[in-house]
Structure formats: C-alpha cells, structure tokens
Amino acid sequence: MSNPSILILPGDGIGPEVMAQVTRIIDWYGEKRDLAFDVSTDLVGGAAYDAHGVPLHDDTMAKAMEVDAVLLGAVGGPKYDNLDFSVKPERGLLRLRKEMDLFSNLRPAQCFDALADFSSLKKDLVAGLDIMIVRELTSGVYFGEPRGIFNEGNERVGINTQRYTESEIERAARSAFELAMVRSKKLCSMEKANVMESGILWREVVNRVAADYPEVELSHMYADNGAMQLVRAPKQFDVIVTDNLFGDILSDCAAMLTGSLGMLPSASLGAPMDNGRPRAMYEPVHGSAPDITGQAKANPIACILSFAMALRYSFAEGAEADRLEAAVEAVLADGVRTADLLGEEGVTPVSTSEMGDAILAAL
Amino acid sequence: MSNPSILILPGDGIGPEVMAQVTRIIDWYGEKRDLAFDVSTDLVGGAAYDAHGVPLHDDTMAKAMEVDAVLLGAVGGPKYDNLDFSVKPERGLLRLRKEMDLFSNLRPAQCFDALADFSSLKKDLVAGLDIMIVRELTSGVYFGEPRGIFNEGNERVGINTQRYTESEIERAARSAFELAMVRSKKLCSMEKANVMESGILWREVVNRVAADYPEVELSHMYADNGAMQLVRAPKQFDVIVTDNLFGDILSDCAAMLTGSLGMLPSASLGAPMDNGRPRAMYEPVHGSAPDITGQAKANPIACILSFAMALRYSFAEGAEADRLEAAVEAVLADGVRTADLLGEEGVTPVSTSEMGDAILAAL
Ligand SMILES: CC(C)[C@H](C(=O)O)[C@@H](O)C(=O)O
Ligand SMILES: CC(C)[C@H](C(=O)O)[C@@H](O)C(=O)O
Numbered sequence: 001m002s003n004p005s006i007l008i009l010p011g012d013g014i015g016p017e018v019m020a021q022v023t024r025i026i027d028w029y030g031e032k033r034d035l036a037f038d039v040s041t042d043l044v045g046g047a048a049y050d051a052h053g054v055p056l057h058d059d060t061m062a063k064a065m066e067v068d069a070v071l072l073g074a075v076g077g078p079k080y081d082n083l084d085f086s087v088k089p090e091r092g093l094l095r096l097r098k099e100m101d102l103f104s105n106l107r108p109a110q111c112f113d114a115l116a117d118f119s120s121l122k123k124d125l126v127a128g129l130d131i132m133i134v135r136e137l138t139s140g141v142y143f144g145e146p147r148g149i150f151n152e153g154n155e156r157v158g159i160n161t162q163r164y165t166e167s168e169i170e171r172a173a174r175s176a177f178e179l180a181m182v183r184s185k186k187l188c189s190m191e192k193a194n195v196m197e198s199g200i201l202w203r204e205v206v207n208r209v210a211a212d213y214p215e216v217e218l219s220h221m222y223a224d225n226g227a228m229q230l231v232r233a234p235k236q237f238d239v240i241v242t243d244n245l246f247g248d249i250l251s252d253c254a255a256m257l258t259g260s261l262g263m264l265p266s267a268s269l270g271a272p273m274d275n276g277r278p279r280a281m282y283e284p285v286h287g288s289a290p291d292i293t294g295q296a297k298a299n300p301i302a303c304i305l306s307f308a309m310a311l312r313y314s315f316a317e318g319a320e321a322d323r324l325e326a327a328v329e330a331v332l333a334d335g336v337r338t339a340d341l342l343g344e345e346g347v348t349p350v351s352t353s354e355m356g357d358a359i360l361a362a363l
Numbered sequence: 364m365s366n367p368s369i370l371i372l373p374g375d376g377i378g379p380e381v382m383a384q385v386t387r388i389i390d391w392y393g394e395k396r397d398l399a400f401d402v403s404t405d406l407v408g409g410a411a412y413d414a415h416g417v418p419l420h421d422d423t424m425a426k427a428m429e430v431d432a433v434l435l436g437a438v439g440g441p442k443y444d445n446l447d448f449s450v451k452p453e454r455g456l457l458r459l460r461k462e463m464d465l466f467s468n469l470r471p472a473q474c475f476d477a478l479a480d481f482s483s484l485k486k487d488l489v490a491g492l493d494i495m496i497v498r499e500l501t502s503g504v505y506f507g508e509p510r511g512i513f514n515e516g517n518e519r520v521g522i523n524t525q526r527y528t529e530s531e532i533e534r535a536a537r538s539a540f541e542l543a544m545v546r547s548k549k550l551c552s553m554e555k556a557n558v559m560e561s562g563i564l565w566r567e568v569v570n571r572v573a574a575d576y577p578e579v580e581l582s583h584m585y586a587d588n589g590a591m592q593l594v595r596a597p598k599q600f601d602v603i604v605t606d607n608l609f610g611d612i613l614s615d616c617a618a619m620l621t622g623s624l625g626m627l628p629s630a631s632l633g634a635p636m637d638n639g640r641p642r643a644m645y646e647p648v649h650g651s652a653p654d655i656t657g658q659a660k661a662n663p664i665a666c667i668l669s670f671a672m673a674l675r676y677s678f679a680e681g682a683e684a685d686r687l688e689a690a691v692e693a694v695l696a697d698g699v700r701t702a703d704l705l706g707e708e709g710v711t712p713v714s715t716s717e718m719g720d721a722i723l724a725a726l
Contacts, residue, residue, distance in 0.1 A: 005609065120595055122484070125483050140422070141558075142558055142559075144522075148560050153469065155530055158525075158526070159526050160525040161522065161523075162525065162561045166519050166520070174543055194451060195504075196510075197505060197511050201512050201519060224611045227615050230616075232483055232619050234484070249586055249609075253589040253593075253594055255591070256591040
C-alpha cells in the first residue's frame with residue numbers, strides 16, 4: 001500500500017520558514033512512528049507568480065486535486081501589492097479553496113495556558129478559552145457573480161454579490177453541527193438576518209438542519225452583536241458557524257483574543273474523496289508577515305499544529321495529533337518562546353528552527 | 364425667528380425610557396440657557412408597526428424631512444422577530460437613513476476614565492481611548508439590488524448586492540478626512556480590496572480624496588486585520604473610515620472594547636439643508652435591550668450624549684455640547700452608576716431617572 005500523500009505549498013514571506021519545521025516533523029513521523037508520507041512541494045501565491053506569472057499554476061492545481069492533503073504556508077507581501085487583481089497572490093489561495101470545494105473552514109481560537117498573559121483581554125476572560133469557528137469557505141461574497149468595477153453614467157461602480165444556495169448553507173451547517181456533537185453540543189450561528197435576505201435564508205436552513213441534531217443547543221446572533229460578544233465574554237461560545245465574509249472577520253477577531261496568533265492552525269475540508277478521506281487543506285491563521293521574513297524569528301507552531309489537524313482530520317491519526325499537540329504544550333510550559341511570544345521576565349527567544357528542535361525533542 | 368426643531372422617535376424597548384431623560388435635558392436648555400427647541404414626538408420600529416402596521420409611517424418620514432434633527436431611541440424586540448422582513452422594526456430605521464440620505468455615520472468609541480475597568484481589555488490598552496469610526500450608511504450591501512430569496516433549479520438562493528459608486532465612496536471619505544483634520548490628522552480606511560472589487564474601488568477613491576488633504580496621514584487595512592488590530596492595540600487608531608457592513612461590525616467591536624456600551628452616542632449626517640444645517644439623526648449605539656425594558660435600569664447616557672452630538676453638529680452649539688459632556692463626566696466621577704456600570708465596590712446603582720436627575724444637577 002502506498003503512503004498517504006501531502007502537497008506542501010510554502011508560499012510567501014515566512015511561509016517557507018515555518019514550513020521547513022513542519023517538514024522535519026513529518027520526517028520524524030516517518031522515521032519514528034512508522035507513519036511515512038509521500039511529500040511533494042510546489043509554488044503558490046507571489047512565489048508562483050514570480051515563476052509562472054500566475055499565483056497558482058494549473059499543474060499545481062492538478063496536483064492538489066490528487067493528493068490526500070495540502071499544507072499551505074502563507075501568501076502575499078508588499079512586493080505584490082500592485083499586481084492586477086486577477087493575479088494577486090490571494091487568487092492562488094482562493095482558487096485552491098474553490099476548485100477543491102473546501103466548504104468548511106475550521107478555525108480554532110484557543111488560548112494556551114502558558115500564553116494567557118499575551119491576550120489583550122483580562123486573563124480570566126480568556127484563560128482556557130477554546131472556541132471553534134466554522135466558516136463557509138467556497139461561496140458568499142468571495143465568489144458571487146456579478147462582480148467587478150463597471151461604468152455607470154459618468155462614474156464607476158464597484159460590485160460584489162453575496163450569494164448562498166440552500167445546499168451551500170446546509171453542508172456548512174451540517175459540518176458545524178457534527179463538530180458541536182463531539183464538543184459541547186452548543187452551536188451559535190451568526191448572520192445579519194435583520195438586514196440581508198441571504199442571512200434570512202442562512203438562518204432558516206440552519207434551523208432546518210438543527211432538526212437532525214436535537215441534542216445540540218442552537219442559538220442565532222447578528223454578526224455585529226457576535227463581534228461584541230466575542231470581545232465581551234468569549235467563553236460563552238463553543239462552536240460558531242458563519243458565512244465566508246463574516247467568518248473572515250470574526251475568526252480573526254477571535255484569534256486575536258487568544259493572544260496566540262502565531263499559534264493558531266486551521267483546516268479547510270471538502271467532501272470525501274474516493275478513498276474516503278475529505279479533500280483538505282491545512283494552513284496557519286497568521287499571514288506571510290513580511291516584516292519579519294528572513295530573520296529566523298517566525299513562530300512555526302501554527303503551521304505545525306495545522307499538520308496536527310491534518311493527522312486528525314485527513315489521516316484518522318487522532319492519537320498522533322494528540323501527541324504532537326502535547327509536545328507543543330510541553331515546550332511552551334518549559335518556557336521556550338519565539339520572539340512573538342516574548343514579554344515575560346526570564347525568557348530567552350529561540351529562532352524558528354530552535355523551536356522546531358524543541359518540539360522534536362519533546363516528541 | 365422660530366426655534367430649531369427636533370423630532371423625537373423613542374422607538375422600542377428601553378428607547379422611550381432613555382429618551383424621557385433626554386427630553387428633560389432639552390427642557391433644561393430651553394429654560395436655563397435660552398436655547399429652546401420645538402420638539403415633536405412620533406413612532407418608529409415595532410411601536411409604529413403596532414399602531415400602523417408599518418415600522419415607519421409616511422407622515423413620520425415626511426416630518427423627519429422637515430425638522431432640523433431627529434433623535435432616535437432604539438428599535439426592535441423579540442415580539443417582532445417573526446414579522447415579515449419588509450415590516451421588521453429595522454426597516455423603519457433603514458428607511459430614515461436612506462431617505463434622509465445620511466451617508467456619514469459617526470461612531471465615537473471612547474473610554475471614559477471612570478469606567479476603564481469595565482473594559483474586557485487590559486486597562487492600559489483602553490484608558491484614554493478615543494476613536495472615531497466613520498461608517499458609510501446609505502449604500503453597500505444594506506441597499507444594493509438585486510436582493511432577495513429566489514428560486515433556482517430545485518432550491519432557493521439568498522442574494523444581496525454590495526454596490527458602491529465613486530461618488531458614494533467619495534462623500535463618505537471626505538467627511539472622514541474633514542474629521543481627521545480637526546482631530547489628530549490620522550485616518551485609516553478599511554476594506555477587503557484583496558478579495559472584493561468594491562474594495563478596490565473604495566481604496567482608489569479614498570486615495571484620490573487624500574490628495575485634497577495632504578496633511579492627513581492615510582493608511583489602508585484589510586477589514587479582517589482591522590478587527591484584529593482593534594482588539595490588539597486600539598489606541599493605534601484615531602479616525603477609521605469604512606463601508607456600511609464592515610462599519611456595522613467594526614464599530615460594534617470598537618464600542619465593546621471601551622466597556623462603555625451604554626455610554627456611546629452616534630450621529631448620522633447627510634448633505635446640508637436649505638438652512639445650512641446638515642440633515643441629521645442622532646441615536647445611541649446600544650439597542651432596545653428587551654431584557655431590561657420596563658425596569659428603570661437603562662443607562663440614559665448614550666442617548667443624552669447623542670443629544671450633545673446634535674448640539675455640536677446640527678446646532679453649532681459646541682460650547683453647550685461641551686457643557687453637557689462635562690456634566691456627564693462629573694456625574695461619573697462622583698460614582699453615580701446605573702446598573703450596567705456596576706461591579707466596583709461601594710457603588711450603589713441609580714435608576715434611569717435618577718441618572719437624569721444627577722446630570723441635570725451637574726448642569
Ligand atoms: C488572504 C485572504 C484572501 C484570506 C481571506 O480573506 O479569506 C485570509 O484573510 C484568510 O482569512 O484566510
Ligand atoms: C438595527 C440594525 C439594522 C442596525 C444596522 O445593522 O445598521 C444596527 O446594528 C446599527 O448598527 O445601527
């Protein structure tokens with residue numbers, strides 16, 4: 001039987017730096033846990049644009065459709081800010097999401113005990129925080145047509161379309177209910193049903209799916225109130241489900257609450273492939289961080305924990321995911337810190353690869 | 364010469380309770396400061412629906428177009444949750460905004476010294492915080508067509524349209540630059556130009572308007588990063604300008620950061636009328652708070668400070684606005700607190716009208 005396959009797309013900025021540490025972890029699993037992966041690597045984002053003039057080459061897209069899981073670093077950077085919209089680094093990422101049909105984006109916002117002091121919130125409000133945001137990732141205003149900048153009379157108008165079908169809402173909602181079932185059975189759905197018809201349909205479909213999950217306590221919240229409540233008392237939430245654009249903003253807000261931005265992974269999941277595994281891409285929540293690129297300062301943990309999510313969701317290796325997460329927690333408890341996590345007394349920063357060393361040692 | 368005119372629309376929930384205190388303040392100005400207003404009162408939201416079957420009667424709309432300023436309390440409540448979209452309480456508010464063409468919504472997020480402990484953020488991050496969010500209020504996804512729930516194949520699809528013309532962006536941007544000029548000359552514009560073409564046009568027009576304000580230091584931020592930065596380090600901002608939907612979420616997020624939600628006013632301004640005054644509506648940022656309605660617990664300060672904004676922006680009575688704001692600060696410094704502001708030792712809550720008494724006494 002052949003090994004499960006992984007396509008690594010390090011991307012731009014600190015992407016390659018953090019991904020280098022993930023590669024070491026992957027190798028460790030092959031050598032020490034008899035869990036070998038067939039790993040290939042390719043370009044995405046600005047790196048792909050530099051090589052091919054497009055942020056994702058068709059060959060890379062084809063490879064992504066063939067592997068068991070994609071690991072992505074980060075895309076974008078000031079160098080590419082003035083590119084035409086159609087070839088911006090982000091389009092590479094969005095094409096992967098869309099063509100792989102990764103409709104369910106899981107974004108944990110978790111506050112690590114050792115790092116609770118880093119939150120801008122008072123410690124008691126965030127200590128132990130563990131929220132899962134499920135963001136619909138393949139529809140809504142990100143992909144709706146018509147879109148563009150058009151002439152109208154003697155001026156231009158910028159148009160985007162928020163658009164959700166019942167089945168798009170349903171599959172995202174279902175994945176959120178499934179997660180709620182294995183967590184605390186509490187789900188909050190967020191939209192602007194008081195202002196947007198797409199939000200009304202969203203709420204209606206979520207209510208309908210709820211009938212299949214009678215054990216889950218479902219609530220609804222307007223997205224503006226959701227942002228408030230996240231800031232006021234984040235621990236009131238367990239699983240949150242919301243659309244692509246609200247999910248973009250609310251999950252970043254929630255991530256920042258934890259104070260652990262360099263620590264947070266994500267999984268983007270689609271329908272099962274022929275082999276039963278979901279189509280999947282894993283990436284850290286943080287971006288390409290051009291300000292610290294090339295300085296060996298980046299924190300590789302978010303990317304490493306993204307690989308832990310891959311172990312759990314793509315490879316049914318929950319125990320191995322636990323092992324990796326425990327190694328990260330142990331390293332943090334030991335006081336090992338990259339530069340983004342400094343501020344406490346008596347702590348010396350380690351480099352990106354030294355953090356990798358420490359995690360390998362803890363494994 | 365006739366007195367300036369004000370239309371009061373108390374609305375639903377705690378709206379009438381807090382507005383009752385504003386009326387007392389208005390009377391005080393007539394009696395003690397020789398600043399009399401012609402005040403009329405009418406219905407909006409659920410209250411209008413109960414009386415007329417619509418959330419805003421045409422006669423009320425006509426009155427709103429005739430007066431110098433509208434003061435609105437709050438709209439909505441669980442009683443109206445299942446009404447048809449077209450007659451929901453919110454539609455009354457949105458109709459006022461649209462027909463009065465109130466394109467510039469000013470939402471200060473200010474942390475009152477006496478209340479800095481109420482923020483969920485660490486005190487040093489919010490003490491002295493004073494941000495002004497300028498939200499475009501009459502366009503974008505709130506009003507764009509097509510919109511609705513349509514049949515498509517064998518399912519339904521919910522559609523809303525984000526839509527901005529150059530002139531709509533320009534006038535909102537201009538009002539933000541004007542505000543920046545009288546504040547710290549720092550403006551941050553937020554959109555998702557990396558994903559939405561309407562955001563690209565937004566950024567382009569803001570950059571063009573910037574040429575008329577060379578003294579203002581302009582920056583751009585993606586809205587998801589904006590939410591993060593507001594939570595991480597809100598004091599980095601002074602004036603923020605953004606669209607209707609992002610403004611809805613980001614301003615609520617910013618408001619909650621201050622811990623002073625019951626304290627925050629807003630002004631919605633349009634073009635100048637024949638008398639030179641801008642078309643204007645003033646309302647507290649908080650909602651109708653059905654959970655505390657009828658219990659004399661509501662904090663009237665947000666609504667009173669909304670009237671202070673009316674004094675400043677509609678009636679060119681900046682000194683009187685300062686006087687009213689100073690009275691509020693004095694009362695807070697004295698430890699007078701409504702129930703929403705409790706938590707400290709040795710403080711006894713006052714009722715809504717007792718807070719009104721205290722502010723009148725301080726005036
Ligand atoms: C890079 C950008 C296109 C992307 C998004 O808006 O979805 C990012 O912000 C994210 O949340 O993954
Ligand atoms: C009540 C609602 C329609 C409104 C909005 O979404 O604009 C409110 O949230 C606000 O921010 O004033």
